[in-house]
Amino acid sequence: MKNFHRKTLLNLTLFLILPVLFFSCEKSEDIVKIDLNSTGWFGSDNTSTIPENVSNPFQGDPSTLPTSVDLSQYFPPIGDQGQYGTCVAWATAYNAKSAIEAIKFGLTPSDLQKPGYQMSAKYLFTALPSDKKGADCNGTDFTPALDILLSKGVATKATVPYLNLGNCSETNLDPSWNTDAARHKIKYYRRIDNSINSIKQALADKMPVILGAKLDDSFMQWNSESVYQFATGTDQVGIHSYHAMCIVGYDNNKGPRGAFKVVNSWGSQWGANGFVWVDYNFMINGFSFNQNFFIAVNDEQKPNPADPDPVVTSGVDLAAWVDSESLLNDPTKDNTWRAMDFDIYNVGNQTAQSSSEWGYAYLYYDAFDANNYGILFYDRFKNSGPLNTPVFEKTDDATNSYGFTINSNIPAGKKLSDQLFTGTGIRRTYPMKPNLNGYFYLVLAVDATDKFQEQDENDNLFYTTDQEPKFFQNGVGSRQNTEADNFKNFLTKTSIRSKEVEQFRTAVKPKNRNAYTPQEIIGFLKNEAKSGRLSRKIAEAKSANSISGAKLISAK
Amino acid sequence: MKQISLFGHFLFIFFCVNSCIGTTSPSQKMDDNKSVLVFKDKKFDNSSVISIMGSGEKAQKIEFENCTFSGSFSFTGLEIGYNAFQVSCSFKNCSFEGDLTGKTTQFLGSLNFNKCRFKKNVIFQNSAFLGPLAIKDCTFDGDGLFQNAIFFRESTFMGSHFYGIPFFQSARFFEKASFINVVFHSNTDFTIVRFSEGVNMDFVRAEGNLDFTDSRFEGISSFKKAELVKGVNLSNIRAFSTIRFSETTFLDSLKTTGAKFFSEKLEIVQPKGTFAPEGD
Incomplete structure (x- = not known):
């Protein structure tokens, strides 16, 4: 009987005392009662539109x-x-x-x-x-x-x-x-x-x-x-x-x-x-x-604004420039093919040697997660092969990637098209990634693999998505036949060091203050290159079949 | 009058559970009008004890011997809300391949696990054990999650091995808690626990930290001949009775920062050949 009464008593009291026991702390004399209103986070942030921190393959190892x-x-x-x-x-x-x-x-x-x-x-x-x-x-x-x-x-x-x-x-x-x-x-x-x-x-x-x-x-x-x-x-x-x-x-x-x-x-x-x-x-x-x-x-506010137009920077200093980027007008190609008219300037005081085996990449990255990025094309410099004549070939046997190999030096104060096409600018054709979906930035990045120690690296980037990220649906689909979705640079090439060109060097705009900064993207690409992940991205971007027919020609 | 006779008028219909792998029905034992379901040497794919019993089952006790539970397994099969589980359960030589879950559940009967093996986590968070709980000579490969559990009756984990982490934070033991001869292979969490009748840790071997921070010892507690390989943390404890370390082997420090001993002191009787704990 004793046990029965005890059990019954426990049953009866359990529902009364259980909540109290669940929610009480041991040191009751020290309990601080908190007003339930004293929180204040709605919990409704759309985290998918907040850029994710770029990863660093050299960090995060627990050891x-x-x-x-x-x-x-x-x-x-x-x-x-x-x-x-x-x-x-x-x-x-x-x-x-x-x-x-x-x-x-x-x-x-x-x-x-x-x-x-x-x-x-x-x-x-x-x-x-x-x-x-x-x-x-x-x-x-x-x-x-x-x-x-x-x-x-x-x-x-x-x-x-x-x-x-x-x-x-x-x-x-x-x-x-x-x-x-x-x-x-x-x-x-x-x-x-x-x-x-x-x-x-x-x-x-x-x-x-x-x-x-x-x-x-x-x-x-x-x-x-x-x-x-x-x-x-x-x-x-x-x-x-x-x-x-x-x-x-x-x-x-x-x-x-x-x-x-x-x-x-x-x-x-x-x-x-x-x-x-x-x-x-x-x-x-x-x-x-x-x-x-x-x-x-x-925000590391600089006490004095940087000189917008320094005469020259020491060493090699490569600056990207894009005149236009648009659908390729070629009936022999499907509508994924596009063309970029661009050039690469050496605004430093030393020659950019092809023997440095540097390269440039046209890449896309997710506006809210730059770790989701890819390469649309990648061309490299090498001091072998015919001089000043780009050759489309396998650029990496290990990764089976293809692109143009260029055996050209760019002297100080000159641009790449001076060496290849007597200064007329360069046209590069390429296929857009067909299954690109979401908000992305497109950017031309020169010295993408960080071969040169440049005094000014910000000018390595040139955004063709202009003021804000573009929304892509099935790759080129949302961009084709729409002039507004093409990029056109109305500045003159003599503006390469002007302040106006700075607008193309960053995705951070008044309407989009929290976009990835150029320093983040450049630092990210450096780490990607050092870790070998960039090479894998290059290989993923192109198979031999998908880019057959790519051209690197005069933009004239 | 025996207490159990109050429940002796139920009509029991037993049937073989479809998902029970095997050809035999559970055997029925009648013991002083108490109905017991017994399963031996079976493998269950069922997700809960309730599903094994069947919806119409009124047995007071269910016994499993040499059984294997192949997936995650719970008592009530309910995942939300506070559930009541009225049947006493006994598991002997059983193996739980997935998580065993009894969280947020009131166990009105007794629970017995003898020589069982829990290959994943054992989850009894926020549960209340109104009957005795005995987990003897069992092996926990995963974590033992007993946070905020309330043990109204005596509870024992005697002779068991915890390879995962036993979490007892905010648990309350209203009767004696016994961990005699238990081996804790990793860190152990007994923080903010209330031991109303003390805790018996005799012959325990703790290979990780043994943490009793903010706990309350209201009955005599003992660590006789325990081997405490890493630190024992008694910070901020409230001790209303003796905590006795008799012939205990300390291989690391004993922390008592902020501890309050209201009537009795910490008793430490060192065995020969061990060094004194350094304190805080």
Whole structure:
């Protein structure tokens, strides 16, 4: 009977006490109750339109990463968003932006105690367009917040303290705050791969990782140094409780299988003095929501603008130039074939020798994930074969890739067509990738394999997609028969070093501030070349059959 | 009156389960009016105990001996919400090829696993064990996920080997928890656990970190003759009774940062030939 009564009693009380047990923490005397409104991330960012960080084949190897990284010394004191749904502003501005500036300028923890070094969550939230945030300072997404950091920057707490929020309407943005904000911009922000190693690599590179998380009940009152590693339930917080925070470090020896250190904005009484350690696997598979991991890079404002038209740069300096890129008007070819009229200038003071075995590539890359790229054609230089007479041949026996081999030197101040066709420009015909779908940039990249140590590498690129990425549907299909989809350069060739030509050297435009920068693309191509992946891409692009009939002729 | 007689009036109809690989029906045993389903030497493709029993089954206990469960396997077959599982279950010499899942489930009867092998994860997160739980001499190849589980009755994992990570974070043991002679081959997580009647870790061998951070020890706990190869973390624990390390072998440090001992002290009786734990 004793057992029966006991069991019955347990049954009866179970449903009453179970929820309490599930959602209580052990150190009840220390529990900090968090207002459920104190989150504030909508969780509705379209991450597919945020460019993914370009991969680096020489990074991300777990064996080369440090055992632990802790960037918390670069963060300001633990913030407290109070009753407002401003977590996105705290994560991106107060925590991430303050930290990347502290890292850049070598600020100390003592410096970071000062409001002048702390970025203002109030400024950022107030600056958000009214249609991008909830009423009464209640919620937003990462994209509009990071876009403000790109376009306006963020004022410090010395200028805009976190006081008197009440009304976060954009109309309350004091114009005088913007002067301070303009000194604290980011250059771009990137989505990073949803993997433990990618997050660790970013942290090892001293880049805090902004995180979008889905909360559960136990998180609301977490007050342990232990590793947070599983979800309980969402009876209290609801199923749509999303929250923005910042990952500040990791430790392979924290918890049973390693953990990330996350800073919150719920005051230092919450969690482990304002932080929480989150288990590696749980971070990826349970805690984070919809792969929302971002890094932001500081805008390195140059004190003096670069000389737009220097007389000459030392060494070899190759500059790409495209006159036009359009459908090939040739009845013998199908409608995938296109023609590019281009040239390559050597604006340096040394000859670009063919013996350096350099090359140029016309490539496409996904506007939101440059890791998804390919080569439309690749031609190389070599000091063998007939002089100044391009030969279409197999360029790599190992990869079975084809292209033109050119045995020409380009002296200082000259251009490639001077050597091949008495300066008339060059026409290269090629087949467009037929199954290209989505938003892509097209760019001519000279010295794609980085054979020359150039003083100015930005002029290696020339975008033919002009102001914004082009939408492709089944490759050439969406571009054919539409003049607007062809590229035409209305500048004269004498503009090769003019400021106007700079518009073709970058995809970053006022309408598209967060596009990949030329430095990212050039750095990415260098790593791709060094790792051998670029060669494989070249091989993938062309089979002997698909490019038979490609021409490299005078553009005249 | 025996408690079980309250349930003795059910009509039991047993049938062979279609997906049970084998030609024989389960045998039926009547023991003091208690109905027991017994399966021996079978291989199951079923996804749950409930599906094996059949929807009309009213057995109070189900026993599996020398059985193999080929895929992921659960008790109720339900993945969402809090589920109740009313039948006592016993598994002897069984092999679970996929995950064994009993998460978010109230187990009203007893659960017994004897000499079983769990080749993937064992998942009992957010579950409540109202009856005794005995996992004896079993092998966990994957992780043992017992986070936030509530053990109302005595629970034992005696003699088992954990090759994956046992996670007991936020678990509550309201009666004695026994891990006697258990071998933890990797790190172990007992953080934020409440041991209302203490925990018995006698003869345990822990090859990874043994982490009790933020846990609460309310009964006498013992680590007699345990071999603790890596650190033992008692940071921020609340101890209301003695935690006894008797003839325990420490090969790494014992951390007690922030620990509070409210009535009793940590007792450490070192065996000869071992060095003193360095503390924090």
